[in-house]
Amino acid sequence: MAKMGSLGRSGFLRKPNDTMRLIISTVVGVVFGFLIGISFPTVSLTKFTFPSSLFPSIDLTYIEDKNSGLSTQALLNHALTTLNKSSSTQAHNMNDTSKIYVSTNPRGAERLPPGIIVSESDFYLRRLWGKPSEDLTIRPKYLVTFTVGYNQKRNIDAAIRKFSENFTILLFHYDGRTSEWDEFEWSKRAIHVSARKQTKWWYAKRFLHPDIVASYEYIFIWDEDLGVEHFDAEEYIKLVKKHGLEISQPGLEPNRGLTWQMTKRRGDKEVHKETEERPGWCTDPHLPPCAAFVEIMATVFSRDAWRCVWHMIQNDLVHGWGLDFALRRCVEPAHEKIGVVDAQWIVHQGVPSLGNQGNTENGKAPWEGVRERCRKEWTMFQGRMAEAEKAYLKETGIPFNSTNR
Template identity: 70%
Template sequence: MRLIVTTFVGIVFGFLIGLSLTKKLNLPSSLVPSLDLSYIEDKNTGRSTQTLLNVWSSIRRNATSSSQAQSSNHTSKIWAPSNPRGAERLPPGIVEAESDLYLRRLWGKPSEDLTSKPKYLVTFTVSYDQKKNIDAAVKKFSENFTILLFHYDGRTTEWDEFEWSKRAIHVSARKQTKWWYAKRFLHPDIVAPYDYIFIWDEDLGVEHFNAEAMTKRRGDREVHKETEEKPGWCSDPRVPPCAAFVEIMAPVFSRNAWRCVWHMIQNDLVHGWGLDFALRKCVDPAHDKIGVVDSQWIIHQGVPSLGNQGESHNGKTPWQGVRERCRKEWTMFQSRLTSAENAYYKSIGYVN
């Protein structure tokens, strides 16, 4: 009996010494060897093997909880304010702040997915009725362009009759405009890999257009930055529509310019009317940074296909309702922009 008690006390004492060393060395409890106490049993005192195992399990749980608490405390100490908002608790090395629209495989090594990385992005907001026009336009763009189609009529699978469509990206939402799509799917951090972003309508004639030539830097002789308009249209020859202006049916944005323009697009103003007059807010000097590439001219065919996606209301045809909404949005956008500028200047103590 004395031998058994002495043996038990020795085992417990040894375990406590081991546990103390484990805490000091910060070793995981899994490295502490499990004890087989099945051979110890004191029938006279009622201390069975199960009792000893219960004690052992309790000690192990406490050790595990302590280890987890230490691990949790260590993780909570990460705070990287340079990370994007909401990701401050992550180690900076794991943060991926930007993405892309490159299509990847479902197999193999990720590093071998991409044989090339397109430098430019072109988007068209389309209906299937304009398939011939879009087919002609897309064929003007090389493999150096990612093709993204926004489908406002809900028809996507039919486009597979074109081989290029199988490599394109298709996004579908019925009765939406290209600026609705752009605000929601072309966040600057998503399109960051692209040098230029083309955001085009579906009714453009591109017979005289060369996409690769469009992306090259050129001298002033190939770009006109000022023009003459009707008398009284321009209060200043360096402001829209005489300068710093391109219409919104076929704009091309640099990466940096798009980051600014995206933030200016209003969530609820889906037609984008008035946006072309405000693009100059995103570059300086605007009359020198915004222009029309004369050698790459296109034709706006003026097909009112999106306008017909409206609904008859109060005796007005669908396209009349859409056009009325466009004009209202233009007024609302101008009012918001003016109010925002006035509020900013007032906040810094500037009085005009």
């Protein structure tokens, strides 16, 4: 009991002492803080240094206490304005010392760092989700284009089935009917471009720029009225590579329709590069139409050859007549790099579908007006080529010889 009383007394004695110490410490702290506040009435936030990544050069002296009457929106506006000014100043300072101008960049991109420039494109379809690096399960190496009307859908369906997944499919629609092609499964992975009453060379000039199709080794630019029962695209590519052809076409069924001797299929060859046309038609056996010649209905171009041919296509001469005689200018030696693949052949069905897209004028049927323009374009193209060549040779001082054209 004596021990318990002793413990009780000591416990009761310590409690008021501890309380008194706490009270005294609090009072002293309040007084000391008051004295500090009087001695230093204003503390400037600008004395503090913040990481530039958090507050890049924002003037914090503008931020006052809540009693200043300055709204939160005003504070944010000022901060953003200051940040923009700071960024402009930093950019100006950087340009003063390391201004970017790379003359070897593509035209118009001289002010960009070379590492960001993407000068070529493709027709590869991309997803709207996931990693970009995982978009393509297969990267097509070749491109095939057809200029089509919906009335030829069965023929086009048969033709496209001859091309594997190694080919990107691009349809140019001259009749404006695009969604109806969805009845074919392959149409969902095809590219569809529509402009009414236009030709394949109009489309090619506007949508097949060399920098757009640069990812494809070969570009097929075909009509819609071709029978392909005896044609296999992969085998065709193998023969083109084997024989070093930069510009080519499949052989045409010799007993069907009117065609040049050069483009008729020969049954005893894989490929041929020259022929004997009518007497007197070829002043040189290495010149068209006896060599270095294919027609424009089912032409196949290598990537490099197409880069040249695209620049030769005229914007206003949409039918392309005369172009086949000039293709030789884009490869050298032309009589060795232009040829007809006999082992993979097609049939030209001669369907005048695009001709019917013309208008009736002066009592002439639509197809008559289209054919008349085709002939005029051939003459115009030949004239332009001759004048351009003549002007160049005159400028360079080389004698002009029409037989070398």
